[in-house]
Amino acid sequence: MNFYITTPIFYVNAQPHLGHAYSTIIADTVSRFQKIAGNDVRFQTGTDEHGDKIAEAAARSNETPREYVDRISRMFRETWPPLHIEPDNFIRTTDANHINTVRSILQKVHDRGDIYFSEYSGLYCKGCERFLTEKELINGNCPDHLTPPEPITEQNYFFRMSKYQEWLIGHIEQNPEFIQPERYRNEVLSFLKEPLEDLCISRPTSRLTWGIPLPFDDKFVTYVWFDALINYLTGIGYPDGPDFARYWQGAEHLIAKDILKPHAIYWPTMLKSLGLEPYRKLHVHGYWNVNDTKMSKSIGNVVRPADLIEECGADSVRYFLLREMSFGLDSSFSDDALINRHNSDLANDLGNLVSRSLTMVKNFCDCKVPPAGAMRDSDRELAAAATGMVAEYRKQMEVFAFHRALREVWKVIAMANRYIVNNAPWELAKEPASRERLDTVLYTLLETLRLITLTLHPVMPATATKMKDALGVESPPDFDSQAQWGRLVPAAAVTPGAPLFPRLKKATPAPAPADNRARQSSQKAARPGRTERGKP
RNA sequence: GGCGAUGUAGCUCAGCUGGUUAGAGCAUACGGCUCAUAUCCGUAGUGUCCGGGGUUCAAGUCCCUGCAUCGCCA
Numbered sequence: 001m002n003f004y005i006t007t008p009i010f011y012v013n014a015q016p017h018l019g020h021a022y023s024t025i026i027a028d029t030v031s032r033f034q035k036i037a038g039n040d041v042r043f044q045t046g047t048d049e050h051g052d053k054i055a056e057a058a059a060r061s062n063e064t065p066r067e068y069v070d071r072i073s074r075m076f077r078e079t080w081p082p083l084h085i086e087p088d089n090f091i092r093t094t095d096a097n098h099i100n101t102v103r104s105i106l107q108k109v110h111d112r113g114d115i116y117f118s119e120y121s122g123l124y125c126k127g128c129e130r131f132l133t134e135k136e137l138i139n140g141n142c143p144d145h146l147t148p149p150e151p152i153t154e155q156n157y158f159f160r161m162s163k164y165q166e167w168l169i170g171h172i173e174q175n176p177e178f179i180q181p182e183r184y185r186n187e188v189l190s191f192l193k194e195p196l197e198d199l200c201i202s203r204p205t206s207r208l209t210w211g212i213p214l215p216f217d218d219k220f221v222t223y224v225w226f227d228a229l230i231n232y233l234t235g236i237g238y239p240d241g242p243d244f245a246r247y248w249q250g251a252e253h254l255i256a257k258d259i260l261k262p263h264a265i266y267w268p269t270m271l272k273s274l275g276l277e278p279y280r281k282l283h284v285h286g287y288w289n290v291n292d293t294k295m296s297k298s299i300g301n302v303v304r305p306a307d308l309i310e311e312c313g314a315d316s317v318r319y320f321l322l323r324e325m326s327f328g329l330d331s332s333f334s335d336d337a338l339i340n341r342h343n344s345d346l347a348n349d350l351g352n353l354v355s356r357s358l359t360m361v362k363n364f365c366d367c368k369v370p371p372a373g374a375m376r377d378s379d380r381e382l383a384a385a386a387t388g389m390v391a392e393y394r395k396q397m398e399v400f401a402f403h404r405a406l407r408e409v410w411k412v413i414a415m416a417n418r419y420i421v422n423n424a425p426w427e428l429a430k431e432p433a434s435r436e437r438l439d440t441v442l443y444t445l446l447e448t449l450r451l452i453t454l455t456l457h458p459v460m461p462a463t464a465t466k467m468k469d470a471l472g473v474e475s476p477p478d479f480d481s482q483a484q485w486g487r488l489v490p491a492a493a494v495t496p497g498a499p500l501f502p503r504l505k506k507a508t509p510a511p512a513p514a515d516n517r518a519r520q521s522s523q524k525a526a527r528p529g530r531t532e533r534g535k536p
Numbered sequence: 537g538g539c540g541a542u543g544u545a546g547c548u549c550a551g552c553u554g555g556u557u558a559g560a561g562c563a564u565a566c567g568g569c570u571c572a573u574a575u576c577c578g579u580a581g582u583g584u585c586c587g588g589g590g591u592u593c594a595a596g597u598c599c600c601u602g603c604a605u606c607g608c609c610a
Contacts, residue, residue, distance in 0.1 A: 187609090345561090
């Protein structure tokens with residue numbers, strides 16, 4: 001099966017934060033997982049660079065829009081490699097081929113009669129880049145930006161979205177998996193019970209020039225959402241590149257809940273108008289709060305991925321984000337929670353298991369995979385749990401239930417730790433007569449570690465690679481050929497390494513909420529210059 | 537105001553189509569082991585399963601209602 005997993009293209013009006021990292025880590029994990037499952041996968045992320053807000057942000061920092069978007073887009077691009085995120089394509093909406101594709105699509109939709117010219121007057125909020133209704137206003141202000149909208153009358157081009165409303169309702173109803181989790185599907189369906197309005201897809205150049213000119217009227221540029229969504233097509237070479245036919249059928253978009261409407265409503269109707277099949281699935285995730293407070297610039301609690309990597313390493317961050325959040329729901333981030341997971345799940349449970357197992361193979365078996373003798377019940381029990389784990393893990397990963405998938409793995413890690421205590425290899429090692437038993441126990445342990453490693457590749461690629469190398473596994477990870485019990489070959493070399501996850505000390509003992517800001521700023525102060533551009 | 541979701545041990549949460557004495561992890565206390573990253577293993581718990589009413593032989597699990605929190609829409 002072919003897979004085309006995408007993140008949203010991130011709007012370059014802000015720097016990369018925890019939320020961006022979460023989306024992109026999920027996509028990377030899914031991409032790695034599907035590859036290991038033997039599928040043909042393409043993974044795309046990128047940046048969204050047109051619109052009012054970008055033009056204004058550029059003006060504020062005394063840059064041309066071009067300079068500004070180049071700078072911020074580069075920050076996004078450079079955020080991913082340290083998190084072990086490896087997209088196949090990083091797209092920018094200012095790329096020449098994207099601009100051409102958007103223009104050709106606009107022309108196509110126009111030719112089909114789905115775009116018309118009309119006058120519209122209303123209250124326009126620059127922050128939202130849209131017209132607001134009277135009822136939305138709070139004390140005459142935009143509820144989000146707390147500024148008064150401007151009354152504007154202008155002529156614009158509209159996309160006949162309403163024409164496809166009935167079709168869209170039918171498609172969502174007939175395809176229960178189209179929008180996931182179900183709560184968001186219900187939300188979209190309930191929104192669609194009301195008549196859909198047509199979508200204004202242009203902005204007059206008198207008001208905004210930082211956009212893609214309409215091919216049929218150069219006094220207008222394209223509305224930023226109409227431009228942005230098309231990235232999913234441009235990135236695989238629509239209309240006639242070979243990758244388009246190869247991947248579009250497998251398109252699965254991943255988004256945060258704030259951009260549900262453009263993806264669940266605008267986008268499928270645009271595709272329908274173009275005569276294309278809709279994407280296969282839309283996966284919607286929730287928000288990360290920080291210490292139970294909404295993350296925002298004004299509160300000053302924005303979490304930067306780079307700081308977390310510095311704190312405990314990329315793999316630990318990836319594990320935490322996937323393990324801690326039930327996909328689809330909101331969750332709360334805190335340094336304490338991150339460190340707790342790192343210490344208890346990674347250092348104590350997994351890291352220590354690897355360490356003690358490999359040390360015993362080194363001490364008792366001369367760093368070689370021992371031959372397995374006759375299996376006893378406790379061996380069979382662990383082996384069955386480990387092979388069962390891979391199957392259950394795959395099932396959960398396929399439906400984006402990352403927290404459940406990882407829980408299955410950690411059940412087996414706990415079981416392996418118990419298995420060691422129950423079989424006490426250090427006692428067996430004292431008695432030459434129990435040589436075969438010792439070998440069998442350690443072989444069973446190594447095999448269990450091998451299967452655990454297989455499941456960890458998508459989530460913690462660097463750690464899994466270290467484990468794989470330590471175990472002497474040579475071939476690249478692959479579920480079909482490596483999920484069976486007993487693949488390790490006796491006498492092969494085992495190479496113990498440094499601890500995978502050194503334990504971390506908690507930064508401060510249970511900081512009171514009021515202390516957070518002071519603490520964060522003092523942390524920043526402790527690392528002078530790290531955010532200053534161009535300073536050594 | 538309309539629609540929907542959620543409310544389970546100190547904390548974070550599991551509990552599918554109703555069925556034995558309500559579970560896991562973390563945190564806490566005590567005990568054990570020594571291969572291991574002061575790690576691991578065992579034992580001990582505590583819960584009006586938000587309140588109230590109802591259906592049923594049987595409800596955390598279904599229905600009604602109230603409260604609280606959140607989301608979408610208006």
